[in-house]
Amino acid sequence: MDTKQSTNYVKTARTTLRILDALKHKRGSTVTELAETFDLSKSSIHNYLTTLEHDGYVVKEGNAYRIGLKLLDLGGHAQHGQPLYDVARNEVASLAEESGELANLLVEENGKGFYLYRAHGNNAVQTDSYVGQEVYLHNTALGNAILAHLPPERVDRIIETHGMPETTENTITDRETLFEAFETIRENGYALDDEARVKGLRCVAVPIVNNHDEVEGAISVSGPSSRLQGERFREELPTMLLEVANVIELNITYN
Known part of the structure; x- marks a missing residue:
């Protein structure tokens, strides 16, 4: 496996977990707030959140996202x-x-x-x-x-x-x-x-x-x-x- 690809994959997985952790501590957050927290573009944060929302790990309420009950199962x-x-x-x-x-x-x-x-x-x-x-x-x-x-x-x-x-x-x-x-x-x-x-x-x-x-x-x-x-x-x-x-x-x- 290519070392660069492997490193990028690990960083992506870690960012995903850090986003979930931030949503937990903030009891919900907007794309803009998370983009500022992680120094990432809004489009990148939106992609993370859309993926997590699709799989039930976060829920969107208005403009904010919160932890989904799927994590309660885990x-x-x-x-x-x-x-x-x-x-x-x-x-x-x-x-x-x-x-x-x-x-x-x-x-x-x-x-x-x-x-x-x-x-x-x-x-x-x-x-x-x-x-x-x-x-x-x-x-x-x-x-x-x-x-x-x-x-x-x-x-x-x-x-x-x-x-x-x-x-x-x-x-x-x-x-x-x-x-x-x-x-x-x-x-x-x-x-x-x-x-x-x-x-x-x-x-x-x-x-x-x-x-x-x-x-x-x-x-x-x-x-x-x-x-x-x-x-x-x-x-x-x-x-x-x-x-x-x-x-x-x-x-x-x-x-």
Whole structure:
């Protein structure tokens, strides 16, 4: 295969994916706006969008384009293709019901976290997160619970690749401080997020570790800092999560 053609093909595929990503972040965009974003001609952007629209991956509404539901099919396939999803979702749903808060299941892929499943208890608050959302690992209890059980060299590669951006004043942005936090997480068995990603939101998370001591993901309970405090934040919810994680880990082993 010609090297130039191969390079052009890869660039075209990447531009297509970047356009979809831009539509996701902007919740829709016009041809003119995308042309300015990618420094491409309007005709080139129109060709990309027309192709994506024809195949159902974007939808045109007036002059703007948005993500199409065809991508939901791909996302659903990816979700159900994760073994941890089937093993853990019922337990996470029960966790939400028992705690009354928002319960989450997160897995790591390519150094980022992805919400695989979420369940709302009676008192659960609405947040900016959703199933399939990609998040950093360093600024969430879920992500820290996973990172604390990965080899240090792997964590270093993740930090080097994705950085440690500050999302609130409580975000850990220093490697040494983060690794010190990992020691506490491994000692206690759970991780705490005190408004590190979202102001006013606290989270308690526990890793899911298989029979080979490999971390499969993490589960958590999130809620407003006004409710997640004191004994509930540092004892009641951690104990609840550890019990649920134990059940999930047994299910993984004997599934």
